[in-house]
Amino acid sequence: MDNVEARLVRRLVAIFAADVAGYSRLMGTDEEGTLRLLTERRRDMDDLIRHYDGRIANSAGDSVIAEFPSVVAAVESAIAIQRVHGEANAGLANDHQIAFRIGIHVGDVLVKNGDLFGDGVNVAARLQQLAEPGGIAVSAR
Amino acid sequence: MDNVEARLVRRLVAIFAADVAGYSRLMGTDEEGTLRLLTERRRDMDDLIRHYDGRIANSAGDSVIAEFPSVVAAVESAIAIQRVHGEANAGLANDHQIAFRIGIHVGDVLVKNGDLFGDGVNVAARLQQLAEPGGIAVSAR
Numbered sequence: 001m002d003n004v005e006a007r008l009v010r011r012l013v014a015i016f017a018a019d020v021a022g023y024s025r026l027m028g029t030d031e032e033g034t035l036r037l038l039t040e041r042r043r044d045m046d047d048l049i050r051h052y053d054g055r056i057a058n059s060a061g062d063s064v065i066a067e068f069p070s071v072v073a074a075v076e077s078a079i080a081i082q083r084v085h086g087e088a089n090a091g092l093a094n095d096h097q098i099a100f101r102i103g104i105h106v107g108d109v110l111v112k113n114g115d116l117f118g119d120g121v122n123v124a125a126r127l128q129q130l131a132e133p134g135g136i137a138v139s140a141r
Numbered sequence: 142m143d144n145v146e147a148r149l150v151r152r153l154v155a156i157f158a159a160d161v162a163g164y165s166r167l168m169g170t171d172e173e174g175t176l177r178l179l180t181e182r183r184r185d186m187d188d189l190i191r192h193y194d195g196r197i198a199n200s201a202g203d204s205v206i207a208e209f210p211s212v213v214a215a216v217e218s219a220i221a222i223q224r225v226h227g228e229a230n231a232g233l234a235n236d237h238q239i240a241f242r243i244g245i246h247v248g249d250v251l252v253k254n255g256d257l258f259g260d261g262v263n264v265a266a267r268l269q270q271l272a273e274p275g276g277i278a279v280s281a282r
Contacts, residue, residue, distance in 0.1 A: 045182075061157055076194075082282075105271075107150060123271055126271055127268070127271055127278065127280070130246075130264055130268055130271070130280050131280050132280065132281075132282050134282055135280060135281055135282040136280070136281065136282075137268065137278065137279065137280035137281075138269075138278065138279050138280075139222075139271050139272050139273065139277070139278035139279075140276055140277065141273050141275055141276040141277075
């Protein structure tokens with residue numbers, strides 16, 4: 001997939017939206033420790049997104065938007081991410097665990113300069129809000 | 142599963158929430174035809190819920206709330222329902238098709254007199270709203 005597309009392109013993809021449950025609380029409790037752990041988790045997440053042919057379109061703070069060529073690839077990537085993160089959390093006190101919620105939606109997106117736009121992105125973000133910490137919410141036909 | 146439980150019981154189940162996309166519009170266009178088709182679709186749906194060990198807890202108009210002992214059973218039931226309904230819609234004009242949206246969430250419910258209560262039911266209903274017509278939205282760890 002091209003990383004930069006100057007023209008507006010419409011395509012059907014699996015949109016992946018992730019954020020950290022209770023991120024503000026975690027940052028309020030221990031900013032340095034949270035950012036250090038978040039960096040480790042993001043490294044695992046980014047590797048596993050790429051491994052399943054995904055592309056990260058936007059990321060800011062604790063949130064990541066990515067696109068995958070198929071819902072199967074997106075779900076497999078999300079399961080692998082939650083498994084690795086779950087193992088990493090196993091040794092931590094509950095209130096220090098970094099648990100991502102992941103939403104996946106299959107829909108049309110508009111792509112410009114590598115960024116994703118459109119209703120499909122909003123649906124993925126709302127699904128993510130309904131996912132359990134450490135869980136995945138998926139909408140597909 | 143007991144159909145009647147006079148005492149308040151908490152249990153972990155897969156909650157299934159379904160409604161018909163554009164139900165008000167369909168009823169406005171053709172009330173009799175819509176109700177006739179809805180009755181047929183509900184017969185298929187109810188059979189397939191029972192076939193996968195599900196129990197219908199509430200139903201009103203176009204909406205159904207059911208519980209399943211596992212997320213796998215709930216998802217298999219939902220896929221079978223959407224497949225059968227998709228085949229039934231194939232011969233109909235777009236604006237006469239009856240397409241259910243289905244949301245499935247694994248969570249705690251409170252059961253009283255066979256009715257389901259609790260946050261998990263609300264999450265399933267919100268997932269259902271995010272599902273595509275003819276589609277399924279699932280949230281699970």
